[in-house]
Amino acid sequence: MDELLLSKVRLGVVAELLGFDWVAFSELVRALNVSNGNLGAHVSKLVEAGYVDEEKSFVNRRPLTRYRLTKRGREAFATHVSQLQSLLQGVT
Amino acid sequence: MERIDAAAARDHIEMVDRILAESHQRLCSGGEHFVVWGIGSAYVPVIFALVNVGIAPSAALWSVPIVLAACAVFSILRSRLTRSMLQRSSLVQREFFNVLWLTLGLAFVVNVAVYRIFSGAAAAAIWSVAEAIVLLYIGMHGNRRAQIGGVLIVVSLIVANFAPPAVVPYVLSCGMLVGYAGFGASELLARD
Numbered sequence: 237m238d239e240l241l242l243s244k245v246r247l248g249v250v251a252e253l254l255g256f257d258w259v260a261f262s263e264l265v266r267a268l269n270v271s272n273g274n275l276g277a278h279v280s281k282l283v284e285a286g287y288v289d290e291e292k293s294f295v296n297r298r299p300l301t302r303y304r305l306t307k308r309g310r311e312a313f314a315t316h317v318s319q320l321q322s323l324l325q326g327v328t
Numbered sequence: 329m330e331r332i333d334a335a336a337a338r339d340h341i342e343m344v345d346r347i348l349a350e351s352h353q354r355l356c357s358g359g360e361h362f363v364v365w366g367i368g369s370a371y372v373p374v375i376f377a378l379v380n381v382g383i384a385p386s387a388a389l390w391s392v393p394i395v396l397a398a399c400a401v402f403s404i405l406r407s408r409l410t411r412s413m414l415q416r417s418s419l420v421q422r423e424f425f426n427v428l429w430l431t432l433g434l435a436f437v438v439n440v441a442v443y444r445i446f447s448g449a450a451a452a453a454i455w456s457v458a459e460a461i462v463l464l465y466i467g468m469h470g471n472r473r474a475q476i477g478g479v480l481i482v483v484s485l486i487v488a489n490f491a492p493p494a495v496v497p498y499v500l501s502c503g504m505l506v507g508y509a510g511f512g513a514s515e516l517l518a519r520d
Contacts, residue, residue, distance in 0.1 A: 242332055247340055251347040257422045267347070317344060320337045 240285055241316040245270055245278045250287060250313045253305040258291070261301040279303065287312055358410070358425070359515030361403050365432060366509025368399035369459065372439070373452035373497035381494070396436070427465045431458040449488065452500045456485050459508045473518075477511035 241247045248268045253259055259267075265275050282288040287309030292301050305313075332340070372392055378384035435458035439451045446454055460481040467475030484503020488496045 237332060244340060244343065248343055248347060251344045252351070254348065255351040317341070320332075320341050323332070323337045324334060324341065 237319050238312050238316040240281060240287065241312060243278060245274065246282055247313075247316070249275070249279060249282060249303075250305060250309055253288065253303060254310070254313065256305075258302040258304045261303070264303070282309065285309075358406075359512040360406060361428070362512025362515065363509045364399050364402050364512075366459070366504050366507075366512060368395050369435075369452075369455045370501040370504040370509070371395050372455070373449065374501045376448075376452075377494070377497035396439075400436075428462050431461050434458065449493075449496045449500065452497060453485060453488070456481050456500050456503055459504060460485070463507065463511055473511055473514045477507040479507075480510075481507035 241250065245268060249264060252264055252267050261272075261275070261279070264279070265272055268275065270278075279288065279290070283290050283303075285308075286306055289304045289306055290301065291304065292299065294300065372395070375384060375388055375392060379386055379388055435455050438446050438454045443451060460478050463474045463478035463481065467478050481503045484499055484507065488499040488503075491499050
């Protein structure tokens with residue numbers, strides 16, 4: 237199992253990013269129903285691991301931080317979910 | 329090393345399934361663009377046909393660039409507004425907007441700058457082909473309404489090919505209205 241993705245919040249972040257070109261930080265907060273600080277800490281770990289790319293910019297003079305799933309993150313997610321499913325199949 | 333039990337694994341899988349199901353629903357095809365361009369592109373061959381038979385005055389042709397410019401202005405303003413409001417951008421959405429702008433842009437150039445080669449119904453047919461490509465591309469990503477819209481436009485092209493020359497512009501316009509604008513309207517209704 238991928239230890240980084242054993243956290244429900246981090247797994248949720250990667251799942252949220254899976255079908256998207258990019259997703260804004262504020263949208264991840266809303267979608268996952270977590271605090272800014274909590275999400276920031278989790279996303280930082282994903283960025284450090286190379287699972288997620290971070291991009292900071294300004295839109296209409298307001299800061300915009302958005303995230304994109306990397307190939308490495310996509311592969312890690314697929315492997316992790318497959319392992320979770322195998323675990324469940326072994327139980328049932 | 330952290331471990332996970334079966335209950336937590338099930339909880340995680342359910343969360344992932346829920347997120348993926350919701351992310352599919354969030355794919356937005358921008359129905360309003362299709363409605364506006366469907367009506368705008370259908371207007372052009374009809375007004376040319378009406379002028380040709382003398383029902384509309386030749387001055388009515390001036391409305392064509394105005395209508396097309398209005399469609400372009402709407403799309404640009406709407407895209408800017410949508411982009412600033414969007415907090416996420418899907419991969420499929422990015423791809424199909426690229427296809428949409430490229431095909432409609434080329435059709436626009438054909439109608440405005442290559443009208444001597446694509447004269448008469450040929451120009452309208454180019455619009456129809458461009459719109460069919462856009463819709464069938466969206467349809468390839470599983471949008472059944474886009475598949476139907478694309479097929480309707482292709483059918484209108486085939487029918488127009490065998491129709492009397494005086495009827496051709498109206499057949500092509502019908503295809504644009506029903507296939508393209510109709511798809512946009514159905515997307516808007518589905519979104520609401």
